[in-house]
Amino acid sequence: MRRVPTKKLKPGMKVGRSVINANEQVLLAAGTILTETFIARLQKLNIPSIYVDDGFLPDLQYNDVISEKVRYKAIQQTKKIFHDFRYTKNLVGLDKIESIVDDLVDELLNNKNIMVNLVDIRSNDEYTFGHCVNTCILSMITALRLGYSTNSIRLLAIGAILHDLGKTLIPLEVLNKPGKLTAEEYHLVKKHSEYGFELLCQNTQFQNASKLVVLHHHERYNGTGYPHGLARNQIPQNSAIVGLADMYDALTADRVYRSAYLPHEAFEMLSASGDYLFEFDIVKAFLHHVAAYPIGSLVKLNTGEIAVVIQNRPGFSLRPKLRVLFLSNNEPCTDQFEIDLAEVHNKTITQVLNDTVDLDLLKNKHIKINLP
Numbered sequence: 001m002r003r004v005p006t007k008k009l010k011p012g013m014k015v016g017r018s019v020i021n022a023n024e025q026v027l028l029a030a031g032t033i034l035t036e037t038f039i040a041r042l043q044k045l046n047i048p049s050i051y052v053d054d055g056f057l058p059d060l061q062y063n064d065v066i067s068e069k070v071r072y073k074a075i076q077q078t079k080k081i082f083h084d085f086r087y088t089k090n091l092v093g094l095d096k097i098e099s100i101v102d103d104l105v106d107e108l109l110n111n112k113n114i115m116v117n118l119v120d121i122r123s124n125d126e127y128t129f130g131h132c133v134n135t136c137i138l139s140m141i142t143a144l145r146l147g148y149s150t151n152s153i154r155l156l157a158i159g160a161i162l163h164d165l166g167k168t169l170i171p172l173e174v175l176n177k178p179g180k181l182t183a184e185e186y187h188l189v190k191k192h193s194e195y196g197f198e199l200l201c202q203n204t205q206f207q208n209a210s211k212l213v214v215l216h217h218h219e220r221y222n223g224t225g226y227p228h229g230l231a232r233n234q235i236p237q238n239s240a241i242v243g244l245a246d247m248y249d250a251l252t253a254d255r256v257y258r259s260a261y262l263p264h265e266a267f268e269m270l271s272a273s274g275d276y277l278f279e280f281d282i283v284k285a286f287l288h289h290v291a292a293y294p295i296g297s298l299v300k301l302n303t304g305e306i307a308v309v310i311q312n313r314p315g316f317s318l319r320p321k322l323r324v325l326f327l328s329n330n331e332p333c334t335d336q337f338e339i340d341l342a343e344v345h346n347k348t349i350t351q352v353l354n355d356t357v358d359l360d361l362l363k364n365k366h367i368k369i370n371l372p
């Protein structure tokens with residue numbers, strides 16, 4: 001199974017993972033064979049990419065840190081709260097945020113192997129709500145690594161899921177403007193962190209640990225952020241964690257104006273942000289649990305072999321376990337074998353080949369995939 005941009009889909013391809021919207025409606029079920037009509041529908045819905053099942057590596061487990069069911073439920077509920085507030089100015093829905101966070105925290109703490117592997121699939125229309133939930137999940141993982149208590153993770157998560165609530169007070173034509181914002185419009189968008197903070201202050205259920213996330217999630221370690229230009233330890237740790245998670249998720253999502261950066265590209269960018277944009281210890285904790293090469297990535301090694309990533313472990317984000325598909329002479333590997341980069345030190349990943357390798361070559365040669 002691999003992620004294929006919608007513009008590269010072809011009739012006859014098989015849907016690998018169901019495409020679901022934030023209302024939990026299945027737009028296209030796993031197993032469906034794509035037709036021109038289905039592809040046109042995906043394009044019309046602005047779905048940037050989907051998972052295609054190419055019949056290889058059926059044994060690969062794509063379980064992520066939070067199950068799709070809980071993630072989509074959280075997205076659906078967050079969408080409702082944000083919508084209700086934008087159109088009715090009714091803050092009552094905010095009461096439900098605690099139960100959303102409880103579901104996410106419960107699943108996170110019950111998950112033994114916490115590793116973020118999947119790049120989320122969302123339509124551009126659903127971007128905002130998927131982004132709120134992803135930012136929340138990434139923030140919780142970082143806090144767990146930093147030794148936060150369960151209650152502290154909950155308070156952080158509430159702030160994380162609501163970090164952009166203030167955007168509900170910014171006109172949609174400014175938020176969704178495809179071109180460059182004017183100086184005035186940019187100034188208005190930057191107001192969202194203060195607007196969100198003021199909204200949470202109107203509701204007594206929220207504690208400072210959550211409210212300050214919303215106010216300061218755009219502050220940066222070097223003092224270049226907003227709204228107050230705080231620097232170094234002036235920035236509450238919760239706000240810095242959410243700021244980092246917010247940046248990573250935005251980088252790895254397809255947007256109207258640019259394609260997503262690949263996970264290893266975003267990983268590299270954030271690796272360079274320690275004690276510059278974010279405190280180094282927070283960057284380190286974050287990168288401990290985020291796979292630079294998610295499961296299913298096709299990679300080329302310095303030795304010329306082409307392999308697929310089959311496993312990632314916390315702390316070894318850049319050194320996954322691989323299954324070799326092609327030998328260094330480009331011949332399909334008839335007797336597939338595995339390489340654990342955490343143990344083999346003379347091999348390195350030099351290129352990510354997703355969408356460029358013709359796996360049909362394996363099919364045409366009738367190579368059987370060995371299951372472990």
Ligand SMILES: [Fe+2]
Binds near residue numbers: 163164192193217218
């Ligand atoms: Fe924001």
